[in-house]
Amino acid sequence: MWAEFVAGRRTKWVVIAVWVLLLIPAAMFAGRLGDAEQNDNAAWLPADAESTAVVERAMRFQPADTVPAIVVYDRPGGVTDADFAKARADAETFHNLEGVVGTVQGPVRSEDGAAIQTVVQVRKDQTGWEGLGRIVDGLTAVGQTDADGLAFHVAGPAGYASDSIHAFSEAGGLTTITALVVVAILLLTYRSPLLPLLPLLTAGGALAAAEALIYLLARHAGLTVNKQTSFILVVLVFGAATDYALLLVARYREELGRHDDRHAAMAEALRRSSPAIVASAATVAVSLLLLMLASLNSTAGMGPACAIGVLVGLVAMLTLMPALLVACGRWIFWPSFQTRGGAFWSRIGADIARRPRAVWIGTALGLGALSLGLLGLRADGLSNVDQFTGRTQLAAAEELQAKHFPAGAGDPVYVVARADAAERVRSAVAAVPGIAAVAPPVVKDGDALLLAELADPPGSTAAMHTVERVRAAVHGTAQVGGSTAVTLDTQAAAARDSRLIIPIVLAVVLLILALLLRAVVAPLLLMATVVLSFGAALGVSSLVFNHVFGFAGAEASFPLLVFVFLVALGIDYNIFLVTRVREDSRRHGTRRGALTGLAATGGVITSAGLVLAGTFAAMASLPLVFAAELGFAVAFGVLLDTLIVRSVLVTALTLDVGRWMWWPAAATACETPAARSSRTAVLR
Numbered sequence: 001m002w003a004e005f006v007a008g009r010r011t012k013w014v015v016i017a018v019w020v021l022l023l024i025p026a027a028m029f030a031g032r033l034g035d036a037e038q039n040d041n042a043a044w045l046p047a048d049a050e051s052t053a054v055v056e057r058a059m060r061f062q063p064a065d066t067v068p069a070i071v072v073y074d075r076p077g078g079v080t081d082a083d084f085a086k087a088r089a090d091a092e093t094f095h096n097l098e099g100v101v102g103t104v105q106g107p108v109r110s111e112d113g114a115a116i117q118t119v120v121q122v123r124k125d126q127t128g129w130e131g132l133g134r135i136v137d138g139l140t141a142v143g144q145t146d147a148d149g150l151a152f153h154v155a156g157p158a159g160y161a162s163d164s165i166h167a168f169s170e171a172g173g174l175t176t177i178t179a180l181v182v183v184a185i186l187l188l189t190y191r192s193p194l195l196p197l198l199p200l201l202t203a204g205g206a207l208a209a210a211e212a213l214i215y216l217l218a219r220h221a222g223l224t225v226n227k228q229t230s231f232i233l234v235v236l237v238f239g240a241a242t243d244y245a246l247l248l249v250a251r252y253r254e255e256l257g258r259h260d261d262r263h264a265a266m267a268e269a270l271r272r273s274s275p276a277i278v279a280s281a282a283t284v285a286v287s288l289l290l291l292m293l294a295s296l297n298s299t300a301g302m303g304p305a306c307a308i309g310v311l312v313g314l315v316a317m318l319t320l321m322p323a324l325l326v327a328c329g330r331w332i333f334w335p336s337f338q339t340r341g342g343a344f345w346s347r348i349g350a351d352i353a354r355r356p357r358a359v360w361i362g363t364a365l366g367l368g369a370l371s372l373g374l375l376g377l378r379a380d381g382l383s384n385v386d387q388f389t390g391r392t393q394l395a396a397a398e399e400l401q402a403k404h405f406p407a408g409a410g411d412p413v414y415v416v417a418r419a420d421a422a423e424r425v426r427s428a429v430a431a432v433p434g435i436a437a438v439a440p441p442v443v444k445d446g447d448a449l450l451l452a453e454l455a456d457p458p459g460s461t462a463a464m465h466t467v468e469r470v471r472a473a474v475h476g477t478a479q480v481g482g483s484t485a486v487t488l489d490t491q492a493a494a495a496r497d498s499r500l501i502i503p504i505v506l507a508v509v510l511l512i513l514a515l516l517l518r519a520v521v522a523p524l525l526l527m528a529t530v531v532l533s534f535g536a537a538l539g540v541s542s543l544v545f546n547h548v549f550g551f552a553g554a555e556a557s558f559p560l561l562v563f564v565f566l567v568a569l570g571i572d573y574n575i576f577l578v579t580r581v582r583e584d585s586r587r588h589g590t591r592r593g594a595l596t597g598l599a600a601t602g603g604v605i606t607s608a609g610l611v612l613a614g615t616f617a618a619m620a621s622l623p624l625v626f627a628a629e630l631g632f633a634v635a636f637g638v639l640l641d642t643l644i645v646r647s648v649l650v651t652a653l654t655l656d657v658g659r660w661m662w663w664p665a666a667a668t669a670c671e672t673p674a675a676r677s678s679r680t681a682v683l684r
Helices: 002-006 010-030 050-058 081-097 127-146 156-190 197-220 226-256 264-292 297-328 341-355 355-374 391-404 420-428 461-473 484-519 521-549 559-586 590-621 625-660 673-683
Strands: 064-075 105-109 115-123 151-155 413-418 434-439 443-444 447-454 478-481
Touching: 002 264, 002 297, 010 197, 010 297, 010 413, 010 478, 050 413, 050 478, 064 127, 064 156, 064 391, 081 105, 081 115, 081 127, 081 625, 115 156, 115 434, 115 673, 127 156, 127 521, 151 156, 151 673, 156 197, 156 226, 156 391, 156 559, 156 590, 197 226, 197 297, 226 264, 226 297, 226 559, 226 590, 226 625, 264 297, 264 461, 264 484, 264 559, 297 559, 341 625, 355 434, 355 521, 355 625, 391 447, 413 420, 413 461, 420 434, 420 461, 447 461, 461 484, 478 484, 478 521, 484 559, 484 590, 521 559, 521 625, 559 590, 559 625, 590 625
Parallel strands: none
Antiparallel strands: 064 115, 064 151, 105 115, 413 447, 413 478, 434 447, 443 447
C-alpha cells in the first residue's frame, strides 16, 4: 500500500508537495542551528566531573563566566619604549571594549626585553566560542592599529576559542565540497548528467529537515550540539542517504526491465529494496543512539543528532526520491538507459569460489597484520595547539609566552579547599613539580580559593600531567579545576565512554543481525569481519597519523567515534549483500546464491562505499586534526570494508560455510526443490 502510494500516478505529486511544504519552514530553522550550539568544553562535561564542581564552588569568589585573553606583543629586535607605550594605550582601550570585564592586568615587559604581556578578562556568554571569537577580533583590531611592525597575538582560553571558531567557520564550504564529491561519484556511476541531481536534491532536503529538527530539540529539549556534530551531520546525511538512493535506483532499473509501467516498476523496487535499506538505517541509527550512554555531553548529543540525520535521510529516500524518479520518467537515465551487468563481480566470485577457505584465511591474516598498527595509536588527547593542522596565532602566542614569560601566567589552576585547610593545601600544591607559584588563598564563606601558576603552557600535555599530580597531592582535601583541568576531565570522560559503549554496540548490533537474518552463525561471522575491518582501519590510520601526517596524537573520543561509524556503516554493506544472498539462496542454494548476490550487488555497493568514503574524506578540508583523522579513518575503513571485507572475505566465508550460514534455522527449509537440486549439483 505504501509503495503504491509513493509511486502512484497521482499520489506521487502529493508526496512531492508535502515535502516542499515541510522544507519551507525547515530551511528557516536549519539556518539557526548555529545559534543552539554549545562549543565550550566546560559545557560538555558531566555534572560529576571535578572541574565542574570547582566552577560551581569558585563562583563565590569571582564570576564564573569569564576567561582570560593573554595578549602578547613582540618584535624581532626586542620591544621598545614606544612599543610599551602602545601596549599601555591598548590596555586602556581594551577596558572599553564590549565583553571585557574587570581590571586589565599589565602591560608587563619580559625580563629579556623581547616581549610584552597583558592579561584581559573577557566575558563568556551563551554564544560560547563565537562570542569569544568576536571579542578577540576586537582586541586584535586594537593591537594591530598603528603597530609599526609590532606583532600581536592572543593566547589563553580566549585565544584557543577564537582560533577554533575561525577553523570551524570553514565548515560552510564543507557542504559544497561534500555535494561536489557526491555528484562526481554519481556521474561516474550512472554515466548520466541528470540522474545525480535527484539524490543530491533529496539528500540536501533531508539535511535541511534534520538540522531543523535538531535545532528544535537543542532549543527546547536540552540536546547538546556543537560544531563537531554539525559537520559530521553534513557528511553522514549526504553519504548515508546517497547510499540508500543508489540501492533504490539499482533495483528500480532492474524492475524497469521487467515492467512497461514505471509506476509499477518503482512500487516493486520499493517492496524489494526497502527491507534491506530500512534494516541498514535502523542498525546505524540504533548504534548512534547508544552514544547517549556517554557521560560526555558532546558525545551523548552527537548520537541522537546523527541518528536523526540518518532516519530523516531514510524517510526522504523512500518517499521523496521514488516520487521524483517516477515523476521524471525514464528519460532521467539519459543517455544510459540499460542496466550494466555484474560481469566484473561475477569473475571475482568465480575466482573466490575455487578456493574459498584459503581466500578467507589469507584475507583475515592480512587484516590482522594491518591491525598491529594499533600498538602505535596515541589516543590520549591533544593539547590546544596540536588540535589544528596548521600553525595558528595561538601556537605563536604560546611559544612566545613560554619563551619570555611564565608559561602559565594568566590561566591558573583553580584549587578550592576548606578555609581551615588552605595553608596546608597551598604548601602541598606548591611542592608539586610543574607548579611555578601559588597565590595566597582567598577565603570566603568557609571556603578558600587558591590560584596556582603552571610552569608549562595551559592545555598542554605536560600541564595536564601537572594537574593530575596536584589532584593526587590534595586528594580528599581540595578540588582542582581550571581550563587545563577541564581538558583533562574531558579526555578522561571520553576514555570511560569508550570502555562502556563499544561492548554494548557490539552486543546490540549482533542482536539486530540475529533478528534480521534469523540465524546465529551468519551474525557472528559478519560481526567478526566488521571488527577485523575496524582494527585494520585503525591500525593503518595510526601509522599514517604518526609517520605521514605527523600528528601529535588523537582525541580520547577518536576510537569510540570511529568504531561506531565503521561498525554501523560496515554492517550496512553486509546487510545489503547478505539479504540479497539469502534471497537468491532460496531459489538457487547458498553457494550459488553467494555468487549471484555478489554479482547483483557488487557494483552498487562499491559505488555506495565510494560515496560514503568520499563524503567523510571531505572533512579533511577543515583545518582541524580531529576532522582530518576521523575523515581519513572512516573513509579508509569504508573502502576497506567495501572492496575487501564485503566482496572477498564475506563471500569466501559464505561459500565455505555454505547452508550452515543460516543455522539454527533448518539449513534447507527455506530452499525450493530446485534450489536443493542446484546445490547438490554444485557440490558434486
